Amino acid sequence: MPGEPLRKILLVEDDPDIQVVATLALSADGDLSVESCSSAREAIERAPAFRPDLILLDVMMPGSDGFTALESLRAMPETAKTPVVFMTARTQQRDLERYRGSGSLGVISKPFEASALAETVRRLWSGRGG
Amino acid sequence: MKSPALTEQYAEALRLYFERGEEQELLRAYQLGRDGLAAGLGVLEIAALHQQALVAALLQMLAPADSTRIARRAAEFFAEALAPFEMSQRGFREANAILSDLNRELERRVQKALRRYRQARDELDEQKRIDHVKDEFISIVSHELRTPLTSIHGSLDLIRAGLPPDAPETTRRLLDIAHRNSQRLVRLVGEILDLQKIETGMMPFEPRPVAIGPFLEQALEANQAYAARLGVSLALEAAPQDVHVAADQDRLMQVMANLLSNAAKFSPKGAAVVVAAELREAGLRVTVTDRGPGIPETFRKRVFERFAQADSSPAREKGGTGLGLSIAKAIVERMGGRIGFKTASTGTTFFLDLPLARGRAESQPARA
Numbered sequence: 245m246p247g248e249p250l251r252k253i254l255l256v257e258d259d260p261d262i263q264v265v266a267t268l269a270l271s272a273d274g275d276l277s278v279e280s281c282s283s284a285r286e287a288i289e290r291a292p293a294f295r296p297d298l299i300l301l302d303v304m305m306p307g308s309d310g311f312t313a314l315e316s317l318r319a320m321p322e323t324a325k326t327p328v329v330f331m332t333a334r335t336q337q338r339d340l341e342r343y344r345g346s347g348s349l350g351v352i353s354k355p356f357e358a359s360a361l362a363e364t365v366r367r368l369w370s371g372r373g374g
Numbered sequence: 375m376k377s378p379a380l381t382e383q384y385a386e387a388l389r390l391y392f393e394r395g396e397e398q399e400l401l402r403a404y405q406l407g408r409d410g411l412a413a414g415l416g417v418l419e420i421a422a423l424h425q426q427a428l429v430a431a432l433l434q435m436l437a438p439a440d441s442t443r444i445a446r447r448a449a450e451f452f453a454e455a456l457a458p459f460e461m462s463q464r465g466f467r468e469a470n471a472i473l474s475d476l477n478r479e480l481e482r483r484v485q486k487a488l489r490r491y492r493q494a495r496d497e498l499d500e501q502k503r504i505d506h507v508k509d510e511f512i513s514i515v516s517h518e519l520r521t522p523l524t525s526i527h528g529s530l531d532l533i534r535a536g537l538p539p540d541a542p543e544t545t546r547r548l549l550d551i552a553h554r555n556s557q558r559l560v561r562l563v564g565e566i567l568d569l570q571k572i573e574t575g576m577m578p579f580e581p582r583p584v585a586i587g588p589f590l591e592q593a594l595e596a597n598q599a600y601a602a603r604l605g606v607s608l609a610l611e612a613a614p615q616d617v618h619v620a621a622d623q624d625r626l627m628q629v630m631a632n633l634l635s636n637a638a639k640f641s642p643k644g645a646a647v648v649v650a651a652e653l654r655e656a657g658l659r660v661t662v663t664d665r666g667p668g669i670p671e672t673f674r675k676r677v678f679e680r681f682a683q684a685d686s687s688p689a690r691e692k693g694g695t696g697l698g699l700s701i702a703k704a705i706v707e708r709m710g711g712r713i714g715f716k717t718a719s720t721g722t723t724f725f726l727d728l729p730l731a732r733g734r735a736e737s738q739p740a741r742a
Contacts, residue, residue, distance in 0.1 A: 261525035268532055304517055333520035334513055354520050355560050358528035359535040 250369045254296035255280040256287040256313065257331065258305040265358055266300070266331075273362035284313030292322040298349070298369060299323070303332040314346060327372050329365060331356070380410050505574065512570055519563045527556040558695065565697040569680070572704045579625060579708055583618035583731035586651050586658060593630035594649060600635055605643035608634060611650040618731040619658050625705045626728075629713075632698040633662040633724050639694065640666030640722065657711070660726045669717040677715065678703045 253270055255278055257263045263280045270278045279294050281287050284307060287299070299317065303310035310330055317323040330343050333354040343351045350368040352361075384406045391399035530553040537546060571577040594608045601608050619626075637647040645665040652659050669677060676682040681696040706713045712727040 259521055259525065262521065262528070265525050265528035265532065269528060272532070272535075333517045333524065355524040355527045358531040361528075 248297070249275070250297050250366060251275065251277060252294065252296045252298075253278045253365070254287060254291060254294055254299045256282075256284065256299065256305070256310075257302040258282045259302075262302075262354070266361060269358040269361040270365065272359075273366075276362060284308040284310070284316065287313060288316050288320065291317065291326075292320065295322060296326060298365065299326055299328045300352075300365065301328050301330055301348075303330055303334060303343075311342065311346060314348065318347075327369065329368055380406060380413070384410070508570075508574055509576065512567060512574075512576075516563070516567055520560075523556065523560055523563065527553075527560055530556055562695045562697070565695050565701060568701055569697060569704065572701070572708065577625075577708075579622045581620045581622055581709060584621045584623050584626065586617050586619055586660070587613045587615060589623065589626070590630075590649055590651060590660070593627060593634065596627070597631055597634040597638070601638040601647065604638050604641070606638040606641045607646045608638070609646045609648050611648050613651040614653050614658070617651075617653060617658060619728040620731040621709050621711075621728060622705075625709070629702040629705050629726065630660075630662075632702045633726075636694075636698065637662050637664035637666070637722075637724070640664050642666070654727070657727055657729045660728065661723050662725075663721060663723040665721045668719045668722055669715070674717065678713075 253276055255263065255266055255270070257266060257280065260282065263282065267278050267280050270276050279290065279296070281290055283305060287301075291299070301310045301313060305313075308316070310332070314328055317326065317328065327349040328347075329349050330346075330351045331354060332343070332351060349372050352364060356364070384403055387399045387403040387406060390396060391403065530549065534549050534553055537549065568577065590610055590613050594610055598608055634647060634649070641647055641664045647665075648661075648663045650661050650663075652661075673682070678699050680700045682700075683694060683696045703713050706726055706728075710729045713724065714727075715722055715724045717723070
């Protein structure tokens, strides 16, 4: 719901270095708690217990990619309505069209400005429809 | 009637018939044949005339237009024309030989055409495959380069942001260098991909009428902060009211950003970069003028080449990739426009000639 604060973010990212950088960048905002995992499978296992307010989802991951992961998350009652933001290094036109059509809150393209990541996510969060 | 003259007339009549299919020419040939018999020519001599006529037909086939039609007509004629005559065994053998030669020739031509067709088809499939592989390659390179860059650039960004105020000056400087250069790499990857996309036709262009006045104001506003960091101001001098160009707005904005940032980089501190637009015969000309030192004579020819930067140019020092202007040129030309420059030791003007939007009233409301 709009107006609700953003507190918990689940970060799904297979690259361990980016995982660390993004976690640190988001944690610089003292009000955010971040859990990270490195595959769609792990995300599906952990999301029900963690109950994130928002999921940051990498697109190109080994195993199932971000789009498949999104479908699986939508199929679970705990995360059926959790806003999802994609993170991607693929910004080909047809990819962008796919992100738009996927029902995600937005896309953050890599490389992102790490010092502004928390702010970017908050902006997307407050722009979400009711 | 002497036989050489008869032969020529006969061949001429047949050639005209084969070429144009005019029945009267065929009748004339028959008549000439009968005249020949009456003048005492033998059957074999008449057959020789037919042969010559067939050679003429074959020669016609070398110009391949409608060769099947001509050959068929020649064969029909041959069969028909020989029938009334008492032919010797030899005459028929010759006739057969000629016909089967003709058939072989036709067969060869059909096979050749077929081979050419199959080759063209295979080449097309191969081209499609190559395009697909290229597309995949770009996508993968884009991902593979950007992934390590994300953590490098992100780390540097976070360290810089969290640097304590009493950090040693050297640390600060080295961090700035690393950060600036990682930024440059990020841009470079993006621009190489852009250029590749334009060249492979994969960059979408959606030309729509763009109101030039508001567009230029927006372009200046978007690049003001960058120019200000270099101590340069951007000024819009003049733009005709209510003029629309046909352009892809986002791409045109990319071009303006490139021209404005270049102009700012080359301007002396405190100077202004002046943007103007004027209507010309062929469309609208947008100009971006700086008060920089001008483009060196030796470099002028290579300005739009990739990775071409004048030696020790401020653009290189200030993080340019050397691809901006070649991308700008590709984009402008893709939109049916033109880019160029005039330069002197007191400054440089880059200009864009853009086509005006036509039938604007019809094309505008359809925007869903």
